[in-house]
Every structure is written in structure tokens, then in C-alpha cells.
Amino acid sequence: MAVTLTPAGSTARRPRPARDRHHRGVSRWVVLALVTLGALVMLVPFAFMLLNAFKSPGDYSTGGPLSWPSEFYTKGLRTYWSEVDFPLKLWNSTLIAGSVAVLGVVVSLLNAYALGIGRVRGRLWIVGLFLLANMLPQEALIYPLYDAAKQVGLYNTRLAVIIIFTVIQSAFGTYLLASVLSTFPRSLLEAAALDGASRWTVLWRVVFPNLRPTLAVLLIFFFIWTWNEFLIPLVMLIDNSTQTIPVALASLQGDRLMDAPTTNAGSLISLVPAILFFLIFQRTLARGITAGAEK
Amino acid sequence: MALPETVAGPRRPATPPETAVTRRPRRRGGRAGYWLYLLPGAVLFVLVIGAPLMGTVYFSLTKWSGVGDPTFIGLDNYRHLLEDEVFWTSFRNTLAMIVAMVVVPTLVGLVLAAVLFDVIGRRFRPRTAAALRAAFYLPQVLPVVVAGIVWGWILRPDGAFNGLLDAVGLGALRHDWLGDPKTALPSVMAVMIWVQIGYPVVVFMAALQRVDPELYEAAEVDGAGWFHRFRAITLAQIRPETFVVALTCTIAALKVFGPVFALTRGGPENATNVPSYFAYYTFFKKLQVGYGSAISTVLTLIIIVVAVVFIWMQNRSERQDRGV
Numbered sequence: 001m002a003v004t005l006t007p008a009g010s011t012a013r014r015p016r017p018a019r020d021r022h023h024r025g026v027s028r029w030v031v032l033a034l035v036t037l038g039a040l041v042m043l044v045p046f047a048f049m050l051l052n053a054f055k056s057p058g059d060y061s062t063g064g065p066l067s068w069p070s071e072f073y074t075k076g077l078r079t080y081w082s083e084v085d086f087p088l089k090l091w092n093s094t095l096i097a098g099s100v101a102v103l104g105v106v107v108s109l110l111n112a113y114a115l116g117i118g119r120v121r122g123r124l125w126i127v128g129l130f131l132l133a134n135m136l137p138q139e140a141l142i143y144p145l146y147d148a149a150k151q152v153g154l155y156n157t158r159l160a161v162i163i164i165f166t167v168i169q170s171a172f173g174t175y176l177l178a179s180v181l182s183t184f185p186r187s188l189l190e191a192a193a194l195d196g197a198s199r200w201t202v203l204w205r206v207v208f209p210n211l212r213p214t215l216a217v218l219l220i221f222f223f224i225w226t227w228n229e230f231l232i233p234l235v236m237l238i239d240n241s242t243q244t245i246p247v248a249l250a251s252l253q254g255d256r257l258m259d260a261p262t263t264n265a266g267s268l269i270s271l272v273p274a275i276l277f278f279l280i281f282q283r284t285l286a287r288g289i290t291a292g293a294e295k
Numbered sequence: 296m297a298l299p300e301t302v303a304g305p306r307r308p309a310t311p312p313e314t315a316v317t318r319r320p321r322r323r324g325g326r327a328g329y330w331l332y333l334l335p336g337a338v339l340f341v342l343v344i345g346a347p348l349m350g351t352v353y354f355s356l357t358k359w360s361g362v363g364d365p366t367f368i369g370l371d372n373y374r375h376l377l378e379d380e381v382f383w384t385s386f387r388n389t390l391a392m393i394v395a396m397v398v399v400p401t402l403v404g405l406v407l408a409a410v411l412f413d414v415i416g417r418r419f420r421p422r423t424a425a426a427l428r429a430a431f432y433l434p435q436v437l438p439v440v441v442a443g444i445v446w447g448w449i450l451r452p453d454g455a456f457n458g459l460l461d462a463v464g465l466g467a468l469r470h471d472w473l474g475d476p477k478t479a480l481p482s483v484m485a486v487m488i489w490v491q492i493g494y495p496v497v498v499f500m501a502a503l504q505r506v507d508p509e510l511y512e513a514a515e516v517d518g519a520g521w522f523h524r525f526r527a528i529t530l531a532q533i534r535p536e537t538f539v540v541a542l543t544c545t546i547a548a549l550k551v552f553g554p555v556f557a558l559t560r561g562g563p564e565n566a567t568n569v570p571s572y573f574a575y576y577t578f579f580k581k582l583q584v585g586y587g588s589a590i591s592t593v594l595t596l597i598i599i600v601v602a603v604v605f606i607w608m609q610n611r612s613e614r615q616d617r618g619v
Contacts, residue, residue, distance in 0.1 A: 028414055028415075028418045028419070031410055031414045031415065032414075032415055032419060032423075035407065035410060035411065035415060035427055036427065038407070038431070039427045039430035039431060040430075042430050042431055042433065042434070042489065042492075042493075043430055043433075045442070045445055045446060045449060045489075048445075048449055048455040049445050052455070064453075064458050064461075065453070065454055065455040065457075065458040066455065066458040066459065066461075066462055107335060107336050107339065108336075110332045110333070110335060110336055111332070111333055111336040113329070113332050114329040114330065114331075114332040114333040115333070117329070118328075118329025118330075118332065118333075119329075120329050120330055120333060126333075129340075130340075132599065132602070133340070133344045135546050135598055135599070135602055136344070136348065136595060136598070137549070137550045137570075137571055137574075137591060137594050137595060137598060138550075138552075138571075139552075139570075139571050139574040139575060139578075139587075139590070139591040139594065140347075140348055140351050140591045140592065140594070140595040141343070141344060141347040141348060141351065142347075142575075142578065142591075143347075143350070143351060143354065143361075143578050143584055143587065143588060143591075144346065144347035144348075144350030144351060144354070145343070145347050147350075147361070148347070163339070163343065164343050166339065167339045167340060167342075167343035167344060168343070168344070170336060170339075171340070171344070174336065199328060199329070199332075203332075224436055227438065228436075228437070228438040228439060228440075230438070230439070230440045230552065230553040230556070231552050231553070231571075231575065234556075235575075235579065245438065245441075246438040246440040246441055246553075249440070249441055249444060250440050250444065250556065250557060253444055253447075253557070260448060260451075260453065260454075263444065263445075263448050264445070264448065266444075267441050267444055267445045267448075270438065270441045271437055271438070271441055271442075274436060274437045274438060274441075275433075275437070277436065278429075278433060278436045278437075282429060
């Protein structure tokens with residue numbers, strides 16, 4: 001599969017003379033207007049959410065969902081923030097996604113070192129297995145994992161979720177890095193070997209520095225994917241002290257507390273971290289997305 | 296499978312025997328030593344993926360409520376599945392998800408990517424194209440469940456969509472979009488298109504960067520119009536990426552869970568039920584672990600078959616390109 005990391009702008013285009021009669025003049029503006037309209041439609045749900053996150057319930061029932069808020073009402077935000085103990089949810093999500101990102105990259109790198117550089121026997125089958133594992137529905141794993149977690153006392157712990165996602169994410173990471181490493185310049189490895197470097201040294205002094213940009217992209221993707229995960233955290237994390245941001249919001253859905261403005265306020269608070277990641281890592285995301293097969 | 300080639304990469308050059316002296320010195324343990332690096336990953340893999348998968352397959356042959364011991368009942372769960380109307384409905388709904396998450400996003404994504412790259416990226420500033428691309432891509436990086444909850448509110452009877460219809464004078468069309476079995480599935484599909492559209496746009500725009508501009512220039516000189524060039528050059532050149540997008544999106548559509556959970560919980564009357572939600576509900580609400588395992592096992596098999604067929608088709612098309 002053509003899963004590759006394409007460096008942004010790796011193929012610099014030379015400027016082309018503007019001689020294309022089809023895009024001169026008016027028609028290009030029409031195209032721009034249409035695409036911009038499409039982009040705005042994509043953003044409309046966020047506008048609705050913002051508009052109603054700062055509205056009082058009374059205001060909502062009299063003015064409806066499209067009216068401008070009659071006052072800048074922040075009680076919905078504050079209610080959600082304190083009711084779900086949002087800082088704790090933020091910490092849970094950060095701890096889980098951060099640990100998975102780091103551990104997942106380390107495990108992927110170790111696996112890929114054996115498969116891509118070490119070329120251990122049967123590596124094609126092993127890599128195929130990892131690729132397949134990446135496609136499995138989580139429902140095919142969830143009940144035995146849930147059952148086992150209960151038996152070993154890891155049920156309702158963040159550690160259980162960290163371990164599970166480290167493995168799931170590293171299945172993809174191993175597949176990707178093994179194919180990147182199989183084209184690693186042999187001369188570098190041989191030079192290091194002639195200097196008497198051990199395998200461990202080669203991994204951390206030669207392979208790791210060369211792979212750092214790819215690993216950074218992988219780290220960010222693992223973080224965001226894990227942050228957004230839902231089924232396994234929903235099943236594994238059942239109380240307030242362990243739940244992640246999406247699970248906390250979803251488990252309040254339909255609750256008496258969640259009138260329309262509070263639902264919007266809660267969604268807004270829950271989306272802010274992800275939107276921040278998006279803005280911070282936009283460039284990396286665009287660069288790595290060809291590697292980021294959506295789950 | 297395409298896999299072996301990609302993974303093996305350039306094979307080690309067949310070194311003639313006389314150069315053997317220059318080969319890197321063999322280290323202790325030879326190649327076998329690399330197994331050590333695979334050990335932690337392999338142990339974790341067996342514990343978290345291999346064993347649970349086997350467990351699910353085993354449970355699918357039993358009757359079990361999650362407490363006590365499972366009773367072995369052979370293929371009874373599978374026989375039951377074939378007669379279960381909900382099971383067939385959930386897989387029919389998967390086809391709808393494939394339309395919403397694969398067919399529409401891929402087709403629209405191709406056109407959008409070509410337009411963003413070719414027209415907007417070149418006739419305006421590239422920054423404009425990047426900003427527009429970001430707007431399309433944003434839903435892809437958000438927790439899909441949270442986005443689903445916002446959409447669930449928008450489509451409620453008192454939600455923003457009905458408000459919008461009122462505002463533009465179409466109040467007669469007001470509707471309980473997710474509550475009516477007739478409109479629930481199309482509504483969920485619309486949300487999934489919104490979620491999914493950015494992925495093909497970004498992948499195809501990256502793919503277009505590697506297409507040789509001279510191809511377009513030559514076609515322009517020959518007087519080919521934009522649409523003609525799009526069909527003859529763009530589509531042909533980015534076919535590998537189209538395969539990847541189609542495969543990953545199809546698998547995502549087969550696995551879709553979070554949005555259905557957030558929007559409809561599979562309702563009303565199973566109108567939006569999908570296999571993964573059906574399995575979740577059977578496991579944890581109906582406490583029929585054996586039956587839930589059978590649903591999951593069937594879903595897993597379908598995904599494996601789809602993946603193998605896709606990869607086989609991709610290989611065949613690559614071979615044809617090479618003229619073999």
C-alpha cells in the first residue's frame with residue numbers, strides 16, 4: 001500500500017506562466033466563491049455551537065437556536081466545567097494520549113528495527129499481521145479485554161487504556177516504520193558496525209536521529225487518535241476520576257443537566273483542546289496525513 | 296499483497312562472492328539477535344490483540360452472560376444471526392455508511408482537491424488553498440463523538456437545523472430528523488459525509504504534488520480542457536492514493552461506532568443500527584456475550600475479506616500499469 005510520509009513541498013513546482021485561458025478572468029472567481037461557500041458550510045456547525053454555548057436556557061426557549069444571545073451567559077460553561085470536573089478529564093485525556101504516543105512510538109521503533117533493519121525471518125508475515133491488526137474492529141477485542149481487565153484489577157484504570165492503545169497504535173506504527181526502515185541506507189549501518197557499535201548503539205545513535213521527523217509525525221498522530229478514541233475508554237473507564245473528555249460528555253448526553261445551551265457549552269469546552277492541537281500541528285498534520293489512514 | 300514489496304524495499308544487492316570480505320562483520324548472535332527487539336512488541340501484541348481475538352472467536356461458540364462459565368453451543372449463535380432481522384438491517388446500514396463515508400467523499404474529494412490544487416492554489420495564493428483545505432479537514436481531527444453530540448443537537452426538533460429552515464421560510468419542512476425512522480439514516484449519512492470529506496481532500500492534494508506539471512502543460516498545448524485533463528491525467532496519476540483512500544474509508548465505514556452512538560444509539564427502530572453498535576449493545580446492554588462475539592467475528596471476517604480484495608485489486612492494477 002502506498003502509505004508514505006510525503007514531506008510538504010518536497011516537489012517544488014516551478015512557477016507556471018498564467019496562460020491558461022480556462023482560469024483567467026471571471027471563472028476562477030466563481031470557483032473560489034463556490035469552494036469558499038463549501039468551506040463555510042463545513043464550519044456552520046461550529047458557529048451554531050458558539051452561538052448557543054453563551055445563551056441562557058430561558059433565552060434559548062424564547063429566542064430559539066438562531067437568535068443572538070440577549071446576554072453573554074457563561075453559567076452553562078461554568079456548570080459543565082465544575083459538574084464534570086473538567087480539569088481532571090483534561091488531565092486523564094492528556095495522560096492517556098501522551099503516554100500512548102510516547103510508548104507507542106518506542107514499541108513501533110523497536111519492532112520496526114527488528115523487522116526493517118534486522119530483517120528477521122518471516123518478517124513479511126509479521127508485518128502483514130500488524131497491518132491486519134490495525135484494521136480489526138475493536139468489538140472483536142473488547143469483551144475479552146474487559147473481562148481480563150476485571151480479573152487482573154485493571155478495570156476502570158487509565159493504565160489499562162494506555163496499554164491497549166499502545167499496542168493498537170504501534171500496530172500501525174510498526175507497519176509504517178518497517179517499510180521506512182527497509183530503505184534505510186545500508187552504508188550508514190555498515191560504517192557504524194565497522195566502528196564497533198553495538199546494535200543498541202546503532203539504533204539510538206544512527207537510526208533514531210535519522211528517523212526523528214517521521215517519529216515526530218507518528219507521535220502527534222498517536223496522540224490525536226488516542227485523544228479521540230471512544231469505544232474502549234467508554235467500556236473501560238466508568239467513573240468520574242478516570243474518564244476522558246469525550247466519554248465524560250457522552251455519558252452526560254440525555255441527562256437532565258444537559259439542556260441545549262449546556263450541551264453546546266460542554267461540546268465547546270470538549271472541542272477546544274482538539275482545535276488547539278489542530279492549529280498548532282496543522283503543518284505536521286498536512287505533511288503526515290498520507291500516513292494517517294483514518295480509523 | 297502489495298505489502299511484501301513495500302516492506303522489503305530494495306532487496307539487498309546480490310553480492311557476488313568475491314566481495315564477501317567487505318561485508319559488515321557479523322556481530323554476536325548474528326541475525327537472531329534482532330529478535331530481542333521484537334520481544335516486547337510481540338508479547339504485548341499477543342496479550343492485547345492475539346489472545347482477545349481468539350477469545351472472541353471462542354465466545355462466539357458459547358452462550359454466556361459474562362458471569363459464571365460459558366456453555367459451548369457450537370454454531371448456534373451464527374444460525375441465530377442469519378435469522379436475525381436486526382443483523383441484516385445493521386449490514387444494510389453499513390452499505391449506506393459506505394456510500395456516505397467512501398463513495399461521496401472520494402468523488403467530491405477528487406474534484407475538490409483538483410480544484411483547490413489546480414485552480415485556487417495556482418490562480419490565487421497557495422495560502423488560500425491551504426486555509427480552505429483546513430476548513431474541510433477540521434472535522435477529521437476532532438473527537439468524532441463530540442462532533443456527533445453537536446450534530447445531534449442541531450438535528451433535534453428544537454435544534455438549529457429546524458431553526459434555519461424557519462429562518463429561510465421553509466418552516467413547513469421542520470422535522471424530527473433523527474427521531475423519524477425515514478429520515479434518521481439519511482441524516483446520519485449527511486453527518487458522516489461532513490466528518491469524512493476532509494480526508495480524501497488532503498490525501499489527494501498531497502498526491503497531486505507529485506504529478507509532473509509537464510503532463511498538464513503538454514495537454515494544454517494540445518488544447519485539452521480542464522475537465523479532460525482532470526480525467527486523463529489527474530485521475531490516472533493519483534490512482535494509488537485513490538485505492539488507499541477507498542480502502543481506509545471502507546474499513547472505517549465498516550467499523551463506524553462513535554457517531555452512531557452519539558447521534559441515535561442505533562435507533563429509531565434500528566433504522567441506523569450498524570454492526571459495531573449492535574455488537575456493543577449485545578455485549579453490554581443485553582449481556583449476551585456469545586451472540587455479541589458472533590456479530591464481532593462476522594464483522595472481522597468481512598473486514599479481512601474486503602482488505603484482501605482491495606489489496607489484490609491494487610496489485611493487479613499496478614501490474615497492468617507496468618505492462619506485465
